[in-house]
Amino acid sequence: MRMIQPRLAAAGYIGLLLIVLVLLISSPWWAGHSAAQMQFDARLMPPSTSHWLGTDALGRELWSRTLAGLRLSFWVGLSAALLGTLIALTLATLATLSTTLDALVSLLIDTLLSVPHLILLLLLAFALGGGTQAVIIAVALTHWPSLARILRAELFSLRHAPYVAISQALGKSRRFILVHHLLPHLIPQCIVGALLLFPHAILHEAALTFLGVGLDPTQPAIGVLLADAMRYLTGGFWWLGVFPGLGLLLMVLSIDRLAVQLRRAL
Amino acid sequence: MLDAQKITFGFRSQAPLLTQLSLSLERGEWLGLSGDSGAGKSTLGKLLAGLLRPQQGGIYADDKPFPSRGLRPVQWLPQSPELAINPRWRVKKVLCEAWCPSESLMQDFGIQPDWLSRFPSTLSGGELQRVCVLRALAPGVRYLIADEISTMLDPITQVELWQAIKKVADRHQLGVLVISHDAALLARLCTRRLHLQGTLNAVHDARSAINQC
Numbered sequence: 001m002r003m004i005q006p007r008l009a010a011a012g013y014i015g016l017l018l019i020v021l022v023l024l025i026s027s028p029w030w031a032g033h034s035a036a037q038m039q040f041d042a043r044l045m046p047p048s049t050s051h052w053l054g055t056d057a058l059g060r061e062l063w064s065r066t067l068a069g070l071r072l073s074f075w076v077g078l079s080a081a082l083l084g085t086l087i088a089l090t091l092a093t094l095a096t097l098s099t100t101l102d103a104l105v106s107l108l109i110d111t112l113l114s115v116p117h118l119i120l121l122l123l124l125a126f127a128l129g130g131g132t133q134a135v136i137i138a139v140a141l142t143h144w145p146s147l148a149r150i151l152r153a154e155l156f157s158l159r160h161a162p163y164v165a166i167s168q169a170l171g172k173s174r175r176f177i178l179v180h181h182l183l184p185h186l187i188p189q190c191i192v193g194a195l196l197l198f199p200h201a202i203l204h205e206a207a208l209t210f211l212g213v214g215l216d217p218t219q220p221a222i223g224v225l226l227a228d229a230m231r232y233l234t235g236g237f238w239w240l241g242v243f244p245g246l247g248l249l250l251m252v253l254s255i256d257r258l259a260v261q262l263r264r265a266l
Numbered sequence: 267m268l269d270a271q272k273i274t275f276g277f278r279s280q281a282p283l284l285t286q287l288s289l290s291l292e293r294g295e296w297l298g299l300s301g302d303s304g305a306g307k308s309t310l311g312k313l314l315a316g317l318l319r320p321q322q323g324g325i326y327a328d329d330k331p332f333p334s335r336g337l338r339p340v341q342w343l344p345q346s347p348e349l350a351i352n353p354r355w356r357v358k359k360v361l362c363e364a365w366c367p368s369e370s371l372m373q374d375f376g377i378q379p380d381w382l383s384r385f386p387s388t389l390s391g392g393e394l395q396r397v398c399v400l401r402a403l404a405p406g407v408r409y410l411i412a413d414e415i416s417t418m419l420d421p422i423t424q425v426e427l428w429q430a431i432k433k434v435a436d437r438h439q440l441g442v443l444v445i446s447h448d449a450a451l452l453a454r455l456c457t458r459r460l461h462l463q464g465t466l467n468a469v470h471d472a473r474s475a476i477n478q479c
Binding site for chain 2: 161162163165166167169170171172173180181184185
């Protein structure tokens with residue numbers, strides 16, 4: 001029963017996330033207005049039946065822009081999480097090949113973990129020139145060490161399992177042992193690691209964009225919407241910040257809960 | 267002949283467990299090894315199978331050191347079959363890791379056809395042990411190190427397992443080192459018996475002494 005509950009909860013969260021994903025992807029067809037369409041006769045309108053979440057200073061529908069922003073954040077987060085996981089898995093695997101490589105990878109992990117990652121993230125995103133790609137690469141490059149440390153430890157304990165020693169004695173190559181005996185055991189850790197990284201990456205993307213070194217200001221990213229909202233907050237235009245922020249919070253929370261449930265279930 | 271020549275081995279930061287120990291196992295021979303707990307029986311077994319490397323001395327199978335790649339002529343059978351099998355593999359994949367035994371051989375070892383599609387967690391320790399033993403009997407294997415493989419089995423299963431191993435060992439002239447605390451089992455199976463004296467905490471001199479029983 002204990003095992004069934006996290007699995008049911010994880011399945012529920014996966015279902016919920018799939019529904020959100022389908023809604024996000026299909027939003028350009030049913031949202032009514034495009035994210036960039038301006039209506040100068042409907043600027044800074046509060047939420048109403050004709051403008052569900054209100055409009056911004058250029059008369060653009062906040063509903064469409066929030067959905068477009070979440071869609072963009074989702075892909076940026078997913079790409080960064082997958083890239084970060086891939087880097088962690090590759091380096092953890094390399095560490096098992098020789099003691100020198102292990103020392104190098106461990107040094108790299110310790111060095112990166114000792115630097116506040118937001119500072120490193122800002123510097124990297126800035127050095128890479130900003131934009132979607134820069135954000136994805138910067139987030140991936142700064143967020144692999146924790147997962148790599150877990151995967152490395154797991155690989156080291158698995159490497160000493162008797163069935164690995166027997167497989168070697170039976171004449172199996174290192175590559176066979178890695179692919180068939182070791183890596184399949186890391187799948188749960190990789191899934192949970194990537195899913196935990198996912199919301200983190202989305203938040204960093206929004207933060208970087210908000211600080212001006214992230215996505216292009218013309219893109220309807222959540223960070224751009226929030227940065228815009230800051231300028232109008234004192235004027236009482238609360239909907240500009242509240243709805244994109246709420247959307248981001250809900251998406252991040254649902255992915256995070258899914259990761260937590262999966263960690264219990266796997 | 268499997269030949270260990272003056273091997274010395276100790277775990278890190280500890281005094282040597284085995285010192286200047288020599289041992290030989292002929293093809294077709296059944297050699298029994300008993301000893302107190304902690305005397306280094308299993309360690310010696312792992313050294314002879316090439317799973318551990320001696321700090322001094324050498325181990326040779328038919329006058330050659332172990333090949334760095336490919337099937338080793340000496341195979342190790344551990345006490346706990348659960349740890350010797352990848353829990354994510356089905357039994358057929360486990361059994362066919364190095365070679366696929368024939369159906370008649372599987373019958374000799376009492377391996378039922380329906381086990382093949384099952385995961386190891388659904389089989390008992392005794393059933394898994396049979397799978398482990400048969401997996402190790404790949405063509406090209408000349409020596410077996412059986413490290414207390416029947417300790418956890420009931421008497422009938424023990425007899426069946428040893429009979430199946432003996433049949434294959436006699437046919438292929440395998441040299442078998444049987445490590446066990448069971449003096450009656452060693453007396454019945456082995457043509458020669460050795461006793462490894464001393465424990466990890468005992469005096470150094472006694473540690474590597476092997477007395478002919």
